[in-house]
Amino acid sequence: MSWRERLRCLMAKPDETGNPKTNRLLETVITRLDTIITQNNDLIALQRSEAERETAMAIDLSELVTEVEETKGTAASAVVLINGLSDKVDELIAGSNDPVVQAQLTELKTALAASRGELANAVATNPVP
Numbered sequence: 001m002s003w004r005e006r007l008r009c010l011m012a013k014p015d016e017t018g019n020p021k022t023n024r025l026l027e028t029v030i031t032r033l034d035t036i037i038t039q040n041n042d043l044i045a046l047q048r049s050e051a052e053r054e055t056a057m058a059i060d061l062s063e064l065v066t067e068v069e070e071t072k073g074t075a076a077s078a079v080v081l082i083n084g085l086s087d088k089v090d091e092l093i094a095g096s097n098d099p100v101v102q103a104q105l106t107e108l109k110t111a112l113a114a115s116r117g118e119l120a121n122a123v124a125t126n127p128v129p
Contacts, residue, residue, distance in 0.1 A: 004030060053095070061088070075119065082116045 001009075064084035068077045086109055093105045 004034075050097075064088070075122075078119055079116065082112050082119065086112045086116070 061084075064081065067084065068081045089105050089109045089112065093102050093109070096102050096105065
């Protein structure tokens with residue numbers, strides 16, 4: 001027997017005081033519980049769809065790894081890697097609805113840009129023949 005059925009059975013029996021307010025109170029409780037259950041189910045569905053979307057957005061770095069391996073020279077490979085990671089971070093930022101995650105990814109993108117700049121400066125000051 002579900003909780004709704006149990007409450008309705010209780011409502012069918014008059015309470016000791018014969019107070020009709022009890023039945024109204026139980027109806028209010030049932031209505032509110034139904035609302036809570038519906039909202040909970042909606043949240044569960046939202047979490048599932050978010051998890052499915054995150055799975056679909058999972059980073060496929062295989063193309064980036066292949067491109068880095070095909071690029072000759074350490075500096076050039078590093079630039080390709082940093083640019084590729086930066087592009088993947090952009091995709092993750094665009095696909096996220098969570099402002100905290102977006103902020104963290106933006107910080108990562110800034111750090112990648114700084115690394116790219118440092119690498120470019122190092123290559124410029126120490127060219128390899």
